[in-house]
Amino acid sequence: MNSFGGMALRYEQSSCRLELKGLPDVSAAPQGQNNPELLLAILTSWELNLGQRASLQGKREHLEALVETVLPYVNLMLSGAAQKQTSKTEAVVLGPRGRGHQLQLRSSQPNTPPLDLQLDDAELADLTQCLDQMLLDPRQGLRLEQPIAIAKKKRLPKPPSLQRWASPTAAVAAVALCGLFSLLLPLPRPTSPGSPQQTNQNNKP
Amino acid sequence: MERLDLLLLAIEALDLHGSEAMLWSCEQLELQQAFPDRVALWKSRCRNPLRRASRRGEWTAAEQQGLIQLVCSLSQRLYPMLRQLLSSGEPDELSQQRWALFAERYNDLIGERMNLKRGAVRQLLDEKSGAQRRREVVQTLAFCAGGAGMQRLETSLMDGNK
Numbered sequence: 001m002n003s004f005g006g007m008a009l010r011y012e013q014s015s016c017r018l019e020l021k022g023l024p025d026v027s028a029a030p031q032g033q034n035n036p037e038l039l040l041a042i043l044t045s046w047e048l049n050l051g052q053r054a055s056l057q058g059k060r061e062h063l064e065a066l067v068e069t070v071l072p073y074v075n076l077m078l079s080g081a082a083q084k085q086t087s088k089t090e091a092v093v094l095g096p097r098g099r100g101h102q103l104q105l106r107s108s109q110p111n112t113p114p115l116d117l118q119l120d121d122a123e124l125a126d127l128t129q130c131l132d133q134m135l136l137d138p139r140q141g142l143r144l145e146q147p148i149a150i151a152k153k154k155r156l157p158k159p160p161s162l163q164r165w166a167s168p169t170a171a172v173a174a175v176a177l178c179g180l181f182s183l184l185l186p187l188p189r190p191t192s193p194g195s196p197q198q199t200n201q202n203n204k205p
Numbered sequence: 206m207e208r209l210d211l212l213l214l215a216i217e218a219l220d221l222h223g224s225e226a227m228l229w230s231c232e233q234l235e236l237q238q239a240f241p242d243r244v245a246l247w248k249s250r251c252r253n254p255l256r257r258a259s260r261r262g263e264w265t266a267a268e269q270q271g272l273i274q275l276v277c278s279l280s281q282r283l284y285p286m287l288r289q290l291l292s293s294g295e296p297d298e299l300s301q302q303r304w305a306l307f308a309e310r311y312n313d314l315i316g317e318r319m320n321l322k323r324g325a326v327r328q329l330l331d332e333k334s335g336a337q338r339r340r341e342v343v344q345t346l347a348f349c350a351g352g353a354g355m356q357r358l359e360t361s362l363m364d365g366n367k
Binding site for chain 1: 285291293344345351353364
């Protein structure tokens with residue numbers, strides 16, 4: 001906490017550093033305590049440093065947009081169904097590009113072109129860890145939503161109808177042919193019970 | 206089931222003392238009720254149908270939760286190594302050497318413990334598809350590292366897409 005009563009929280013993971021600056025909500029703190037544990041409840045600004053690649057700053061809505069884009073994208077990626085994610089305000093877009101990930105940030109300032117960053121898996125993992133640390137931090141009272149994206153179950157493509165019907169048709173045809181051939185087989189002629197005796201008598205010397 | 210066991214196998218391939226680290230982590234995470242000893246953990250992992258000596262039956266909720274917790278905790282410990290493997294900023298030659306070493310250990314462990322007659326196991330050992338599978342395993346470990354990774358891993362295991 002600084003001399004003006006402001007608070008700063010910092011989260012670091014290899015190439016990524018996230019810093020939140022804000023004010024504690026003193027009214028929400030229990031009264032009568034000498035040293036109450038204050039939560040950073042009012043976010044005045046935040047800064048995200050992606051190594052030497054970029055340094056981003058923004059307000060609460062930009063941080064919300066980053067959280068609601070990055071975490072669902074990672075969830076879908078783990079399920080093997082990575083697809084482009086766009087925040088509600090369309091300020092942040094994250095999608096797969098080549099072997100990495102394309103992070104697009106649209107500034108709220110007029111006449112500012114969007115920032116296009118190519119992140120590899122390691123950088124995206126760092127960013128995810130930083131956001132995780134922030135969301136799990138008990139000193140942070142921003143009540144940011146933790147979005148969960150569940151990938152739709154992949155459906156295997158249907159094989160072409162010819163391929164689908166080939167096996168059952170062949171099976172039915174085989175049964176029909178077997179039946180037909182069995183009908184064509186000559187039945188053994190019934191022998192009359194007296195005839196063998198007659199032949200025996202005739203053969204007697 | 207298969208995925209969790211393969212993630213643990215990848216942890217063993219990354220860390221030579223991985224099996225000891227698992228037992229130590231079980232104690233740290235207070236998972237002794239689900240896995241009181243080495244044999245109980247091994248028996249639990251043998252529920253993977255791809256195993257050479259596979260055991261029938263399903264995991265209990267405590268066992269599944271315990272294994273997820275174990276994977277996330279161990280991947281947090283191995284995060285610097287996972288990051289090195291996934292980073293495109295590392296020198297190509299060094300990165301290739303690291304992947305080759307990981308592939309060798311991982312494939313050795315698969316050959317030792319899995320049923321090689323199964324198509325899924327043969328795919329893991331296949332030169333072409335195997336490399337992609339190994340990358341996916343390392344990616345999963347990197348993204349599920351830490352406490353918040355648990356929910357992520359659980360969700361991805363439940364949706365049945367992989």
